[in-house]
Amino acid sequence: MISERTSKIKPSLTLEITAKAKKMKASGISVIGFGAGEPDFNTPDYIIDAAKKALDIGFTKYTPASGMAELKNAVCAKLLRDNGLTYAPEQIVISSGAKSSLYHAICAMVNDGDEVILPSPYWLTYPELVGLAGGKTVYVKTRAENGYKITAEELESAITDKTKCFILNSPNNPTGAVYTESEIRSLAKVVEKHGIYVVSDEIYEKLVYGDAKHFSIACCGEFLKEHTVVVNGMSKSYSMTGWRIGYIAAPLDIAKAVSSMQSHTTSNACSISQYASVEALNSEKSEKFISEMQKTFAVRRELIVNLLKEIKGVKVIEPKGAFYVFADVSETFGKSFEGETVDGSVSFAGLALKKGVAVIPGAAFGDDDCIRLSYAISEEDIKEGVKRIKDFISELK
Ligand SMILES: Cc1ncc(COP(=O)(O)O)c(C=O)c1O
Structure with a gap:
């Protein structure tokens, strides 16, 4: 059945x-x-206060399926401020948590039988989402000696003519691995050489320690930006897991596909949570x-x-x-x-x-x-x- x-x-x-x-x-x-x-x-009080305000002013109706304009603008400003990435609001889609962003993005890219490269150990949701989209996960075992990070050579050797994309999760769940800028640039070269796409899950970007720095693969030139879906959200950085707000920044065709898919699956993410997320992203208190x-x-x-x-x-x-x-x-x-x-x-x-x-x-x-x-x-x-x-x-x- x-x-x-x-x-x-x-x-x-x-x-x-x-x-x-x-x-x-x-x-x-x-x-x-x-x-x-x-x-x-x-969740900090000033974000909670913004949610209360949303209720008080009756911001309780549908928003556009891809998210309210103010939040997309706030995401664009965040990406520029924190990551040096310039996106137009049309390239941003707000979803009900990053998990939902990932599912929609993978569905928008993967055809039946397409291969998706996933460094292992991996966050357990990725292979399930790839499977639901009809794709095949190709696992690349990383080594503890290498800090559980995939090398450019390992990535390249996993690429076939069926490879559609590569899932990069830095900082990583479960290993805590954070790729350096130079490691990411090496991976980017392989991506560019083979013309594949990247799903870059950056949900833990604010939680890095010691000399580790977060660097987005979308920053490795125009080709990479045009072949990367940056996934991020409010859950971990603002302690807003229950609010369910995630987002993607993507090439326009992918953003449009995600947006239309979402218009039939979940419609917009919760209006109140979106309103509060604008405050979270824009407030100096954050x-x-x-x-x-x-x-x-x-x-x-x-x-x-x-x-x-x-x-x-x-x-x-x-x-x-x-x-x-x-x-x-x-x-x-x-x-x-x-x-x-x-x-x-x-x-x-x-x-x-x-x-x-x-x-x-x-x-x-x-x-x-x-x-x-x-x-x-x-x-x-x-x-x-x-x-x-x-x-x-x-x-x-
Ligand atoms: C690597 C990774 N990506 C995405 C998510 C999903 O976050 P969200 O709460 O926004 O759906 C999690 C949550 O545990 C995660 O660990």
Whole structure:
């Protein structure tokens, strides 16, 4: 009864752990959850006030399907200010979250059987969206020694005459990898040589640490700009995950296709959230909010990385962006806990939960050697949670 396309969607590996952790918590058991995919900050008051104003003035009706003009203008101003990119408002489409932007953009580009190159580990939603669009995901395994970043040679060797596009996610979920400008320029050369397209998911752009800098591949000349769909949104930078506002900046034909597709799927993103997003993007207060959030994450990043490094059996590569650590726990495989063998990231996560700590198995992101830990939680919880992981590993036989 269920269509072939939809029946291929994989059940979320993360859901099982999260559901179990919730159940344990509800029954009074203490569980430290490292699963959070969203900043643990409130949306700033001035953005909330703007949403209240939208309601008060009756800004509660349909907007144009591709988004209200003021928000598209604010996105254009942001892209120029932060990224040095010039777009016309017609090239911007506002969607109900970046996930929706990605889905529509991939549908607008991919024909049945087209190949989409995806560096692995990857954010688990991409292959599902490619599959729903009728495309085929071509995974390119990146190496921990290379900071989980695809090289220009690796990209080139994955390109065939069926390749339509390449998904670049920097800063990366789940690895925290951030590509340098020169790495991006090398990838751009390959893209240009083969005439493929790029979907550049830049949703974590504001969360980079140390000497890492965000650089958009769309900045690598006119060809790249004409072959890149920049995806971004309000969720992570402004702690607005529930508001559901994402956007693309794209070549005009792609923006138009996305806009007409969206006019039939979701219509406009929530008018109130759009109104508040104008304030978020334009307000002078945002710089301070983002900088404080970034600083908090920077401290937690250092804390969690240092604590994890102390655990025998755990290997970590310092993440440069986003708010995740991708830790290799494969040294523990083959050992057992309470009679059950740890045979991969899923059983590691399942058994660690018995010690009151919830982590996301790397298998969900295409790397069964690792687990993903989010540090969008308090320092206190980080300390206690990592201690529980340490205890769990030390009890393995
Ligand atoms: C890499 C990446 N892209 C996009 C998104 C989607 O963000 P949104 O909340 O705007 O749909 C997420 C959310 O977790 C993400 O991790």
